[in-house]
Amino acid sequence: MPDISALEPLTQKRGIARFFRKYGKHYLGLAPFFILFAVFILGAMIYGIAMSLTDWSTKANAVTEFIGLENFKNVLTDETQVGRRFLTSLKNLFFFVILAVPLNIIIATLLSLIVNQFRGRAYRFFRSAFFLPYVAPFFLATGVWLWLMSPGSGAAWTLFAKLNIGADVSWRTTPGYFLALLLMVDLWRAIGFNMIILTAGMKNIPQELYEASMIDGATTFQQWRRITLPMLEPVLFFVIVNGFIGAVQVYDIPWVLSNSSTLGTIGGKSAFASYPVMEIVGNVYSGKAGNLGTACAEGVVLMMIIMAITLIQIIWRSRKMREEA
Amino acid sequence: MKKKTTGAARVIVWVFASVWLLVCLIPLTQIISVNFSTADRGLASTFWPNSLSAGIENIRDAVDQTGILPSSAQTLIFVSFTIVCMLLVSALAAYELACFRFPGRNLLFFIILSSMMLPMIVYVIPLYRFVHGLSLSDTLVGLAIPFIPLAFSVFIIRQFLESIPKELIEAAEIDGAGHFTIFFRIILPLMAIPLLTVTVIEFMQIWGSFLWPTLVSGTKWKPLSVLLAGLLGDGSFLTGRVKIAALLISGLPPVIVYLIFQRYIVDGIATSGLKG
Known part of the structure; x- marks a missing residue:
């Protein structure tokens, strides 16, 4: 064999050129999406994480300095004004999340089981109608409920007052009632979204399972428990993870x-x-020294909470599946 | 597909369905009833409209007192511009990912998929400063930027393109058509359904987006979400009827789009949930 090693750099160079001639157009087609994504989404995210370690602020000609974990200390103690507010907001969030997500999933699942009992026109009508609140933009939903719940005159407020619930309070300005009002608006709007995904998931369950169970004399409720819900597990998992995020x-x-x-x-x-x-957005506008660094640190805390919740769910699910296998 | 249900279950199903139907619809029909009724009726006890002219009067007041018309026009421009850019960028990416094989394809698709779960709050603050630094805040481009690289859209279009016969592209290549000519001339016209799906879903989403618009909007650009969120404060000097008329105008476009294209919306959301 003649000396090949001397030729190698040449073929390699040709290889790169050939590679780009062959595949370059594909990367060119993907470029607009990925450049925008890399610069504005991924880049911003990494920058934000880095800046959470600095005293970055909106003040004109302020020098940004590295301050380590100082922001996180400020944000997570009740010794500073910012920290007190942020901790309170996290506490509020905790109660909102543990109420909103389960209530949403439970009601959405019940509604999809109900909608799934209908066929043809009735099925399409109920599904469309139940989705309608989600179509209303948040300001419409919030505006309508604020009006329905306005103290003394709102239709829903009067109804609750007759049941002796919140008869002498303005819901939007009273702690506790505020959370109830928030849940009311949020659930009214968001349940339809999960319902759509769950009904679509139910349509994918093979009909033979129901037919076989009917021969065995199963009731509707038994079918729900033994067939529909177990078969729906992957969709439910997506809905739950997404709901938390x-x-x-x-x-x-x-x-x-x-x-x-x-x-x-x-x-x-x-x-x-x-x-x-x-709180994060509030910090951006506060104009105080180091406000953007603080906001970024709060963003990182929130991101870690989201990641932790998502990871726990993924691990829990895979462990459960392994047990069952 | 016949399924026998026991009598008791049938009754329960109907009762629950009807109750929830009322919960969903009454708040929305109430807006219409109150808007189209005369001022002497109590706001809480009005369950049906009684006057068309009073309704028109309310809407005219809202237009005069809130600046809702220019804001609606801006929102329409903002939403349309964003969707056109987003569709171009994501259709092209979906075309490459669905119709061709090349090194790194799976990795890139994985990145797109995982970014669907990326929470906006993680990047929104630095992005706002970035856009501000480029002097793009309070501009059309600044408003549109974070909505353009949209993973959801790539995902839906790719899903559809997978089912297109690859012979179509091969035949065009043999005829000597260029890579991007094939995209614009052959593939793009075939994508009407997924493009429409993404368009209507994102029309609703972006119309109601709030976090990003509050950060970048200013005196020149004021989308409806920002305008209305401000109006709904109880410090606002507007009367109840004017607020309700403003809600009616600003909430109507997404609802109309939904009622016309509901099949696409429902299918699109269902696919994204099932495959995700």
């Missing part, structure tokens, strides 16, 4: 609800009506 970032509805002169500031002076994303 969405709920942790709750922002627009409580913003509008707490936009009240009685409360003074968005989220309330004691932050009783505040949620973490509202």
